[in-house]
Amino acid sequence: MANAILKRTVEIVRDRLGHALDDVTIDRVAIGLFFTGVKLSTGHAGACATPVKDIPDAVCCPGSAMAMPFPGKLRGRRAADLLDEAMEQVGIRRTLGIATLNALAQMANEDRVDERIEIVEGLDAFAAAQVGVDDTVVVVGAFVPFLRELRRIGARHWVLEKDPSTLKPHEMPYFREAERAPEVVPEADVLIITGTTLANDTLGDLIALAKPSARIVVVGPTVTIIPDAFFERGCHILGGIKVTDADAFLDILSEGGSGYHFFGKSATKITLRKRL
Known part of the structure; x- marks a missing residue:
């Protein structure tokens, strides 16, 4: 289903941009430790989580480096070409494709009004979910601010994570191995999923x-701010980003920065939800 969501979103972007897409090229790429970013010739930018642990070529030495898509070589390429890699490739090439898709989505969403969707800049997705003390929450991915807020509220919760080393000792009582998803996810009144699952094809299963x-x-940041395909398949709220200063944003990514470093400076949170 994750691939179906990507495919549908790519179709929407191509349809909305039409022939304008033909003239859009890649201006700059930054492959960072946490996120990979793409800036378009239009000035729009997007990001995707960098799958460092899943990249077999992310090792020394020259032989493996030959297979990597060097950022400098991507400059001037048609953005439309990288859209195909969002669906057809895996690893870092899919990451670049999704980052390009997210940049184009920001371009395609400008001045668009959809009465079925509420778009709120600056609103945190956790706040939008309106989690209550009586809710059972399952969090897929180590979202530290969300886990902190769940403990403050006192809501029953579990965190599914492939790498327990990303959790602090006081968070470990809530840890459940990712392989236990079929057992844990059905308990959720609120299911919060990292957008990274879009890149590794696990979103649909969850x-x-x-x-x-x-x-x-x-x-x-991996989440595309065109919500149609997500909502069609059962999602209720998307929490993505809007890049406000593309070059500053990519500078941060190239320096190993994350949301702590770019939110409120070169990007802002954006929440999309279905209107009741």
Whole structure:
């Protein structure tokens, strides 16, 4: 389903931009430790989580480096070409494709009004989910601010994570191995999923495990701010980003920065949700 969401979103972007897409090229690429960013010739930018642990070529030495898409060589390439890699490739090439898709989505969403969708800049996706003390929450990915807020509220919660080393000792009682998703996810009244699952093709499986009444939130810079395909497949809230200063944003990514470094400076949070 994750691939289906990508495919549908790419179709929407191509349809909205039409022939204008033909003239859009890649101006700059930054492959960072946490996120990869793409800036377009139009000035728009987008990001995707960098799959460092899943890149077999991310090792020394020259032989492996030959297979990597060097950022400098991508400058001037048609953005439309990288869209195809969002669906057809894996690893860092898919990452670049999704980052390009997210940049084009920001371009395609300008001045667009959809009465079915509420778009709120600066609103945190966790706040939009309106988690209550009586809710059981399952968080896919180590979202430290979300986990902190869940402990403050006192809501019953679990965190599914592939790498437990990303969690602090006081968070470990809530840890569940990612392989236990079929057991844990159906318990969720609120299911919060990292957008990285879009890149590794696990989003669809997680959505399918949720009970029908669950509120499903997909969040992170990897999330595309065109929500149609997500909402069509059961998601209720998307938490993405809007890049406000493309060059400063890519500078931060290239220096190993994350949301702590770019939110409120070169990017802002943006939440999209279905209108009741």
